[in-house]
Amino acid sequence: MTLYSLLFYLLAIIILASTVMAVTRRNLVHAIIYLVVSFFGSAMLFYLLGAPFLAAIEVIIYAGAIMILFLFIVMMIDVDRHKERLFPIRQCLPAIIFGLVYAAVGLMVTFGHSGSKASMPIAVATPNAFGRFVFEHHWLAVEIVSLLLLVALIGALYLGRLKIEKSAAAGKETP
Amino acid sequence: MNVPLTHLLTLAGGLFFIGIWCAVTRRNLIMVMLGIEIMLNAAALAFVGASLRWQQMEGQAVALFVLAIAAAEVSVGLALIICIYRRYRTLDPAKVQ
Numbered sequence: 001m002t003l004y005s006l007l008f009y010l011l012a013i014i015i016l017a018s019t020v021m022a023v024t025r026r027n028l029v030h031a032i033i034y035l036v037v038s039f040f041g042s043a044m045l046f047y048l049l050g051a052p053f054l055a056a057i058e059v060i061i062y063a064g065a066i067m068i069l070f071l072f073i074v075m076m077i078d079v080d081r082h083k084e085r086l087f088p089i090r091q092c093l094p095a096i097i098f099g100l101v102y103a104a105v106g107l108m109v110t111f112g113h114s115g116s117k118a119s120m121p122i123a124v125a126t127p128n129a130f131g132r133f134v135f136e137h138h139w140l141a142v143e144i145v146s147l148l149l150l151v152a153l154i155g156a157l158y159l160g161r162l163k164i165e166k167s168a169a170a171g172k173e174t175p
Numbered sequence: 176m177n178v179p180l181t182h183l184l185t186l187a188g189g190l191f192f193i194g195i196w197c198a199v200t201r202r203n204l205i206m207v208m209l210g211i212e213i214m215l216n217a218a219a220l221a222f223v224g225a226s227l228r229w230q231q232m233e234g235q236a237v238a239l240f241v242l243a244i245a246a247a248e249v250s251v252g253l254a255l256i257i258c259i260y261r262r263y264r265t266l267d268p269a270k271v272q
Contacts, residue, residue: 005177012186019190019213023197028205035209042216049227051235061242066249073253074205077260095199099192106188110181119177120228125235133232145243152247159254
C-alpha cells in the first residue's frame with residue numbers, strides 16, 4: 001500500500017464520516033460546519049486525483065461561497081430547531097425505494113465494467129493545460145454556463161425584491 | 176496511485192446515497208438543499224475519477240460545469256426558501272401549501 005492509496009482511504013473515511021455527521025445533525029449550523037469539513041476533504045481528494053485547479057475551485061466556491069451562503073440564511077431565518085423529528089417513518093419508505101433502485105444501478109455500473117478494476121495511473125492536469133482545454137473544446141458550454149449564472153443572479157434578485165416592494169407599498173398604505 | 180476506480184466509484188456512490196437519504200427524509204428545506212449539494216459533489220467526484228482513469232480532461236471540464244450549476248442552483252433555491260419562509264413562517268415542506 002503506497003502513500004497515495006493510504007491518503008485516499010484516509011480522505012474517504014473523513015469525507016464519509018463528516019457527511020454522515022452533517023446529515024444527522026439537528027442543529028443546522030453544526031450540519032453546515034460538518035459539510036464544510038467534508039468539502040475540504042473532497043478538495044484534497046481532487047488534488048490527489050490530479051486536478052489542482054478543481055481543488056482550488058472546490059475550496060473557493062463550495063466551502064467558501066455556497067456553505068457561507070447557507071450559513072447566512074440559517075442565521076437570518078430563526079428556525080425552530082427542536083421540533084423536527086429526524087427521519088420520520090413515513091418518509092423512510094420512499095427513501096428505501098430510491099436507495100434500493102440506486103444501489104442496484106450503482107453496483108451494476110461499478111462492478112459490471114471490466115475497465116474499472118485496473119488501478120488508476122498518476123497524472124496531473126496543470127491549470128494551464130486545463131484552461132487551454134476548456135476554452136478550446138468547450139467554449140460554447142462556458143458561454144452557456146455564464147448565461148445560466150446571469151439568469152440565476154437575476155432570478156435571485158427578483159425573488160428577493162418582490163417582497164420588499166410589497167412591504168414598502170403596504171407601509172405606504174397603512175399610515 | 177494504486178487505487179482502482181471501483182473504490183472511488185463506491186465512495187462517490189456512498190456520498191450520493193447519503194445525499195438522497197438527506198433530501199428525501201429530512202423535513203427541513205435547508206437540509207433538502209444540503210442533500211442536493213452532497214449529491215452534486217459526489218457526481219463531480221465520480222467525473223474527476225473517471226477523467227484520471229482514462230486520462231481524458233473531459234471529466235474535469237464537466238466537474239467544473241457541475242460546480243457552476245451548483246452555485247446557480249443554490250442562489251435561486253435559497254432565495255426561494257427565503258420567500259417561502261416569509262410567507263408561511265415555516266421551513267417544513269409538509270406545512271407549505
